Amino acid sequence: MSLTGALSSAISALSAQSQSLSMISDNIANSDTTGYKTTSAMFDALVTASSNTTSYASGGVTVSGRSNITQQGLLAATSNATDVAIQGSGFFVVTSAATGGITSYTRNGAFTINNAGYLENNGSYLEGWRTDADGNVVGSESASNLSAINTQIASTSGSATTKTTIAANLPSDAATGDTYTSSMTVYDSLGAANTMQVTWTKTGTNAWSASFANPTSSSDTTTATGTASGTIDITFNSDGSLASTSPDPATVSITGWTDGAADSTVTMALGTVGGTDGLTQYASGETTPDVNVTSIDSDGLSYGKLSSISIGKNGVVDATYSNGETIAIYKIAVATFADPNGLAAASDGLYSATVASGNAALQASGENGAGTVYGSELESSTTDTSSQFSSMISAQQAYSAASQVISTVNKMYDTLISAMR
Secondary structure: OHHHHHHHHHHHHHHHHHHHHHHHHHHHHOOOOOOOOOEEEEEEEEOOOOOOOOOOOOOEEEEEEEEOOOOOOOEEEOOOOOEEEEEOOOEEEEEOOOOOOOEEEEOOOEOEEOOOOEEEEOOEEEEEEEEOOOOOEOOOOOHHHOEEOEOOOOOEEEEOOOEEEEEEEOOOOOOOOOEEEEEEEEEOOOOOEEEEEEEEEEEEOOEEEEEEOOOEEOOOOOOEOOEEEOEEEEEEOOOOOEEEEEOOOOEEEEEOOOOOOOOEEEEEEOOOOOOOOOEEOOOOOOOOOOOEEEEEEEOOEEEEEEEEEEEOHHHEEEEEEOOOOEEEEEEEOEEEOOOHHHOEEOHHHEEEOOOOOOOOEEEOOOOOOOOEEEEOEEEOOOOOHHHHHHHHHHHHHHHHHHHHHHHHHHHHHHHHHHHOO
């Protein structure tokens, strides 16, 4: 009967518009939620098989929610160095525990460092790949190599001196057998600073040697902290430029560090053969000639404690130490999917993979179609309150109209029943 069909259709409209309003309400409620993606109501007509050209049986309407997961939200700068956002495709990989746990995916990059040193957001731990100090991933960029980012994995820093660059003039007007001294700083593998004296001896025409005293503590120069070995023979050309060093490369070895540090080998960069960018031999022009040291630069760093963590562009997690050193410790992974809109949504902005979405493909920031990761930024909600209000008014009007259909059907039933009395 047509009246029954009309009533059924109107009831389906009430149900559909109620669900639509629920989606609109959720969108408005999350207008300030980081990384939130709106849900749109998608209406589909229901048509009965009995409808034909001479009679009509109403079917009604059904509604389903479409998650707009791929919609990009605006990136907003923040003052938190561990906030992170993705511009483009992809999701952060998170787990429900620091080791193991359930793997989920999110666009909410409001991570903070918890008391155990992990980057965490509402109980979800951010995953990444361990890197060397230059930001290169150690091992493969695979799921099996992922781990929760622990900022305390390198809580201190300190590195041994491996190269010292010297620029100095050895006086050509010195007499054979004359000796001069200078000093250089050497760090051991534990970050302890030591002073080592270099003795320059003129051994003949255009010929010198450099020998190295045992290193001593920078705070106590009376006690040796290791044993140095190695003598370098140096020759110059007649124009004062460097001719050769022996051995080549010139090195000095230090063994037996008293603090238990590993043995050191320091390469002495004394200049380019035939050039004047390092050691030279020119006349001093002084009554008492002396070595004129322009610069002595050594690598290596003193002991330092972790002072801050920050995330830079491309998702590299940097650790900065009290000695001024900044090194990369992790690279954030970006997960992409064949159909991101097929992901299953959960609370706290989390998503899980489904058959519809396909399995996650892990990429580094900006590679193979993955979005670019930016530090100190967060992705805003995609809710546009103006359009949501417009949709809300439309849902309200449709709901009111459907309720009027029910009222009309009720009156027509009353008319029919009255006619039968």
